[in-house]
Amino acid sequence: MLKIDQLKFDEKGLIPAVVADAGSGKVLTLAYMNRESLEISMKEGRTCFWSRSRRELWRKGETSGNVQHIVDITADCDRDALVVRVNKEGPACHLGADSCFNDRVFKGESAEPFSVKGLYALLEGRRENLPEGSYTTYLFQKGIDKILKKVGEECTEVVIAGKAGDKRETVYEIADLMYHIMVLMVEMGISVDNVLAELASRHVIDHKVKQEKMT
Numbered sequence: 001m002l003k004i005d006q007l008k009f010d011e012k013g014l015i016p017a018v019v020a021d022a023g024s025g026k027v028l029t030l031a032y033m034n035r036e037s038l039e040i041s042m043k044e045g046r047t048c049f050w051s052r053s054r055r056e057l058w059r060k061g062e063t064s065g066n067v068q069h070i071v072d073i074t075a076d077c078d079r080d081a082l083v084v085r086v087n088k089e090g091p092a093c094h095l096g097a098d099s100c101f102n103d104r105v106f107k108g109e110s111a112e113p114f115s116v117k118g119l120y121a122l123l124e125g126r127r128e129n130l131p132e133g134s135y136t137t138y139l140f141q142k143g144i145d146k147i148l149k150k151v152g153e154e155c156t157e158v159v160i161a162g163k164a165g166d167k168r169e170t171v172y173e174i175a176d177l178m179y180h181i182m183v184l185m186v187e188m189g190i191s192v193d194n195v196l197a198e199l200a201s202r203h204v205i206d207h208k209v210k211q212e213k214m215t
Contacts, residue, residue, distance in 0.1 A: 008080040022071040022085040028092035029100040045070050066090035123186045139183050150180045
């Protein structure tokens with residue numbers, strides 16, 4: 001574990017801090033820390049930065065409520081830059097966006113890797129634009145009853161495939177189920193982060209129960 005004294009602050013006493021979402025890995029913002037703000041961040045477990053424009057400390061979320069809870073802080077190989085992984089409450093950008101990095105400068109030919117949040121964003125776009133010929137559009141147009149019916153049908157298909165011991169078919173049916181569940185989530189305004197937060201809370205509870213059984 002590195003000590004703060006081993007970090008290399010610049011001539012103004014600052015070190016750049018790249019803040020990333022601990023769950024998705026998405027870069028949220030680039031800020032700067034001095035020794036005091038880094039010490040505060042480590043002590044409080046929440047991001048605190050040095051504002052170069054106002055020349056003062058500022059705790060993220062102090063006025064907006066968009067707090068960032070620190071998972072860990074890692075230095076690069078030269079020890080002159082930091083990556084701060086966080087679990088955030090609300091948007092990271094002062095403009096209200098999830099991340100400060102939204103204005104694309106260049107897009108290469110390489111395809112973006114699949115992600116659950118990427119699929120969710122795609123489904124949100126389908127619901128907003130309702131492109132013709134899309135099965136997803138069809139589901140949103142039919143409404144909640146149709147979506148729930150499909151979720152129920154796919155649950156049954158997963159049970160049948162699992163009972164038959166067919167791994168490949170079970171994977172196929174689970175994918176169908178997950179897709180329809182995410183359509184339901186978009187329809188009801190339930191985000192991926194909502195579900196992950198619920199799972200995380202259960203993990204903590206389960207850990208405590210295991211500890212109690214061991215004592």
